[in-house]
Amino acid sequence: MSRVPPSLSSPDALVPVRALDFVMYNTKDMHGTRAFYQKLFGFQPGEEWEDFWSEFATAPLTLCLNDGTSRQGDPKWDWHGAACVALAVDDVPSAIAQCREHGVTILIEPVETRVCWMAWIADPAGNRLCLHSRKNGTAG
Template identity: 35%
Template structure:
C-alpha cells in the first residue's frame, strides 16, 4: 500500500506549445509556476497544477486529446463563460445545472476537454 499525499499536476497533451501556452496562460489567465518554453506548468487553484506536454518530446505520438473534462472551479460559471466567449472560446451547449452545481463545457485548441464548474449545494456528509 502506498500513501498518496495529493495530486501534484495533471498532464495535458498538446501539439502546438506556443498556441497552448497562449490559451492557458493568456486566454484562461492561469499563472505559470514552473517550466520553460518546452515544459510549462500552470497553477490550478491551491493544490494542483496543469502540465502541458508535447508527447513527441518524450518519443510518443499525440494520439488523441483528453475526453474527460478537467473541472476548473470558478466563482460564477456564467460570468467566466461570458469572459471566455468574449475571447473567442466556444462552448458546447448551455450551462448545465445538475441540481448541485453549474457546469459549462469547452475545449482547448487541441480538443482537450475542459469545464467551468461551481458547486452551489452544500455537501452531504
C-alpha cells in the first residue's frame, strides 16, 4: 500500500498529523485476547513481536494488542490502562522535540523498530498518544 493520505492537521499545526495509524489495547493475556479477536471477528494476524505486541490486518486502521507485563522490570513499558491511538507523523524525533518545546509530557522517547519509529506522549488528561512513522512511508 503506497497511498499517502493528506494531512489531518491544519496548516499551522506544531506537529502535523497525516493519519491515524493504529489503536492499541492492553492485555495481560495475549494468547486469550488474540484468540478472542481471531475467533469472534475472524481478524487475520498482522505483525507480531514475541508475546509483547500483536497486530491484526484491519486496514486502513490497525488494531494492536500489547502485553506490557512481558517487559517487567522496565517501567516505561508497563502499559496498563485505556486504549492508545497512534498518530502518523513525518518525523518522530522532530515531533518529540516540538512537544518538549511546548511542555508536553514525554512518556517514552523515540524508539526505532525494524518497521517504524514511535514515541509516546500524554495529553493534559493523562491519555497516552503514540507518535508513529512507518519506514515504508505509508500512513493510515
